[in-house]
Amino acid sequence: IMEGSLPLMIVVIVALCGAVPLPTPSQEEISKEYLSQYFSDVGVSAPNSIWRSSLDSFDDTLRKMQEFFGLEVTGQLDSNTIEVMAQPRCGYTDVTRYSHFAGNPKWRKPLITYRITQYTPDLNQRDVDAAIAKALKVYSDVIPLDFKQVYSGTADMMMKFKGRDHEDFAPFDGQGGVLAHAFSPGEGLGGDAHFDEDETWTLTSSGTNLFLVAAHELGHALGLGHSKVKTALMFPTYQYVTTEDYELSEDDRQGVQALYGARETSAQPTTKPDPNPKPTKMPSPKRQPNPEPDPEPTSEPPPDRCSRYLIFDAATSINGSLHFFKDGHFWKRGSSWDGISVEKIESVWPGIKKVDAAYEYKKTNTVIFFEGDHYWGINGNTVLPGYPKPISDFDLPSSVTKVDAAVYVPFTSRTLIFVRGKYWSYNEMLGRMDSGYPKTISIELSGIGYNVDSAFQNRGYLYFSSGFRQTEYHYERKRVIRTMLNNGWMDCN
Template sequence: MIKKKRKRPVSFEIGLGEQEGSILRATLERAVCRLFLEKYGYFSEPGPGTHSPAEFTEAVRDFQRVTHLPLSGVLDAPTLHQMALPRCGTGDGESRGAWARRASTARHRRQTTPHGGRWYKRHLTYRVVNWPSYLPQHEVRLAVKAAFELWSNVSSLVFWEARDGPADIRLTFFHGDHNDGLNNAFDGPGGALAHAFFPRRGEAHFDSAERWSLHSGKGRNLFVVVAHEIGHTLGLEHSTIKSALMSPYYKKLSKDFVLSWDDILAIQNLYGKPSKGSAIQLPGKVFAHFQDWSVDLYGGDRQQKSLSSYYCHSFFDAITTDADHNLYIFKGSHYWVVTASGNASNPQPLQPRWPGLPPGIDACTWSQLSGKFYFFKGGRCWRYVGSTLEAGFPQKCSARGLPRHPDTALYFQQLRRLVLFKGAKYFVVSEETLGVEPYYPRSLRDWEGLPPGTAGALSHRDGFIYFFRDDQYWQFDRAKLQVVATGKWATQLPWMGCWDVNSGQVLF
């Protein structure tokens, strides 16, 4: 029997002497590292080019400083190993000087993104455009929702999912080059896992070639990576703190808190603290099994109690009241009913009650004159008799002069008309024609003491009109045409149904 000779592994060193092979290997390593340092912003002059040995050494030293390696300036084994680890594809800063300043003052600074900016609103929508086919859709959506809630739990931000159409922040999976520039082309498994853009582009892209997972076992944990990229879309740069979620390198889900003190200071520096209660920190073990989740992390009585008063710990989209003095509080794709005695229902989906009504309405009101519900979103309006959408609706009401995206809608008894508020103006609208009455809009100064940008209003059985914005209310006297009191609605208006407002907050 003739034994076949085992083939020698192919190597670039074949045909070269040991010394020549070592030189070639070092040259290739240096070229690869130069591309890495250019991609992630470690040279003073951005973009590809020829860099002097001194510039290269300084860039390597800055990279070592950021990754907490000995500052040798040499491409030693630990440095090469660190560069090869999976990480975020978003750059590490605009200049090596900026990184050096961040590294030396990390204990005293809050990460902000002077080049990326911030969102100038607190209510943001997001959309999951696509996802890996091997992951269940409902689990992906739960993981993404939880990732956004990480940030809203420690800031004043509020997020809502848009199932289709436009959204402020879009999450998309791509293969390889996807028209973001060659520097942002995905490189297959390992390397850059994802990248994102600062406000207000609102895009986060994920490498489809990675093996993504929603569990704590094998694969890249999608929840952790999504949460990190969301940070970028909100305006956060990479952090030099190793334990921070915004550290550039991938880390597995652990039992520790997902957000570090550095992450929390960073997001609060941009958007402020939660307007109700204190920031909520959650350990990584909470996010290990999304397949077991329903709508909340809590079970039993705690879940029912939390769901019924969730709107008390956040903001709502709109509010109105009916003939029986029931309150209707709207948020996203759900609404709550609060009875005249102050008892709140669990959140109810909009669709069964008002078929065809989209989530995230801008304003609504119930008319004492006609007994009809009016809803407004964008430039369109809906009118319902009970649960029946009237023929011919929705209509493009902005074509009749009504404001797009009104802040607040109200039926005003004295005028027997609808009133829409938008910024520093208000519009009086006829129910019959849904057109703006002559001589309007007028200045909000007619409503003495009322601030612009309210989120909703209602006529209460005590004879006053109540306006709401964030966690504040304004009590308006219809006879005097002025604000006569203001305060915190969740704690000072018992009829809002927030009996357990001081008992803590929930994740969802």
Template sequence: MKHFLLMIGLCGVLSRALPVLPQTEEVTEEDVQLAKKYLNSYYPEPEGSPVIRNNHNSFDANKLQQMQEFFGLKVTGKLDSGTLDAMKAPRCGVPDIGGFRTFPLSPKWPKKDLTYSLQNYTPDMAGADVEEAIRRAWKLWSDVTSLSFTMVSGDSADILISFGARVHSTNPFDPPFDGPKGEVGHAFSPAHGGYVHLDEDEDWTRDAQGINLFHVAAHEFGHSLGLFHSNIQEALMFPKYIRSDPAKVKLHPDDIEGIQSLYGPSEEAEGDGQPSGSGSPTNAQEEATDLCNPGQSFDAVTSLRGETLFFKDSFMWRKSPARSYIEKDQISAFWPALSGGIDAAYEAENKDTLFLFKGENYWASKANIIQPGFPKSIHTLGFPQSVKKIDAAVYDKSTKKTLFFSSDKYWRYDETKNSIGMSYPRRIAADFPGIGSTVDAALQHNGHFYLFSGSKQHEFDSQRRFISIKKSNSWFGCQ
């Protein structure tokens, strides 16, 4: 039983085959049996571990009072309709305990840089949306600790994440899922691999409809890192799945206290429990990361799977047509090997690859996974030794060629032939009138080129004819 005792999950309606109790105090025999099963499952007698399940047929009024108190109900010790409704609601499959709590002996990961792998994908969502939900879920925890999470392929990762239905594992201590609208997922503690299993029978979504993957994954990852449940209803680690706007899902101070009791705070949040990067920045930092600052400039701009990324120092803003808000992230949250200072970036859509440039090196990444063999020197692309860094890059979708800008010159690189054109480099000012001699960032959007220089951007059509000048931050509705 030992392995099973450290198994946890976000479960569903335990009484899904039973009728809803009428709004009376009349209690049926089915209700009593439901309550017995519920209390013996989630309020067991302590026997060395709080996760002990049994089939005893006893009914303990003290346990019932404990359950009522935990869920904020009127403590009567009687099986009333409100208590039964709470027992029938979607919830987690482990016992309920007060405040944040860790597993017995407080197991935790012995290192701070963890890897995870998606073993498969749900057909309910686009693959990119699944990866994004998972990444955001890990980010909740890395923001308040010194932990980092990097997605890798294969089964050599520290934490394996998979979707499965019904009997989904050969592990005898891994119970089967119970179909749609029931148990939505479960996870193991760090002492037993931190595996995360998500029920494929659920309707997984990226919004508030169905079961939100980001929300559930964030809860399960708390378990994978070593946290038990909280009795604070606003906490992410509260056992009940409460449908809400995923944009508003965040860690409660109780969650933060719990995870920091295992791994300590992040360097940026040392002593104040604030997410990474949200402490008390200097005025210069605030100005550099204020999108509507009149002098706002960017180090690099690129598209990525339908989004637009804007890089500045150690931060990155993500503008998506699917979201009404702009998401701000630490660059290291996506690419731990790249803490900041990105010089240039571009997406080669025909290769589904994002290329990132920093100094004399560049990296190839699919989603946020750095590909094997990188970084490589920019000179392997054919640039002369006199080029020490790339200032900007933009991929032309119509020609499948990439323009690279460095100092007052630019090159055209053929992504199909993997070579630089014979007639390059050329002077930027000669072919892009009005831009001046340097380009900080470049982007192609709806067939037009946008070249950023300081706080201004120059727009050109597909034939490189000048159209207009705007503020660099006009993409965010800044005046």
């Protein structure tokens, strides 16, 4: 399951055997991970976040979880609470009754196409097709959406069975762990669903029932979040129920109809298309006297910000707004998240045609733009006097003729500078590089990739882009929080 560029995963936690013992340190750590993933206040955009002791109270969050599941609200890690935590479930955060994703993303056309690109050997292809069609039908029965399977090209919903790394930056973990995940409605990966091939997929109560998992995942792909109603398909925990004559629960139905409205069951097409339509005679166009040729375009149009393959040249915050640079243009996203504007770089900062890397140093109200073998100092919309200057000012070796990415880390007062698989740490206070650098990105910053194309800091987290994928990173803990697509910042839903 996935919200926007984010994976939301069905997780099976190993069941505890026999009597549940009193909490041990290992159980407490597992519980903290559980509460952080499903009940912390980080919101739906970061379901796989780590435990944030500085932001969340363990006891308070535990009480929220106990209240959600109808347990005695003690704020203590008692046996009943541990038992509920051990149940198989989906990895999406928990809410009351039905819910939708932030911004209520939904499909805005009546016919949604889907394609299964890789099948599981556990079932024959016909059975897989039937299970997916049945899962979609439980929704099309109650909302005015129709679904059509296609067998080539790019569909609205792309589905596949694959284990481990399956090219979406959220690798599966083998049998018995993550079962599947999907993406909420939108461009690119929006609506796609991936199923872990290491599971044993069945159509019965044994193994993992494909219809039930698919119906739950496709609920997320239509824009549904989780429900507190235990009989709902969108309830967090996975549980087998009979699939014969399956219908959505009242809560699921209300949730999906709140997005799409109700299907008029009595409505039928009033006419059928004529199998042999006669060509319509079009009026002859009036002769125009020697039209002038179309003028040449005055400037190159900006890149497509909603492309799933969008790669940033650079990214940084400037005076509270995020700026994303690409091919001589930049998109500006204000701190109020109220829209995206686009402009040419040179129209705002004359003399600067391209930005390879950028970072903001708030202590001096300066933004640094790297362009080739030199850099610029910026204050707001003003290029500071005395620039450009050579990048050798940063103690970079002479072999470095271009910087790939840079980001200032406030709590260390260091700027990380990335070049071809390695990075340096620049001490802003002393104006020199730290000793022991460069270091290898893939080793020291495990999980963000082998190269960094752009980097920026936002709300306490670092964001590293490698190609069109991006990693949200907790630098103090050296830990990946989640992965997404670059266009997740572009308000494309």
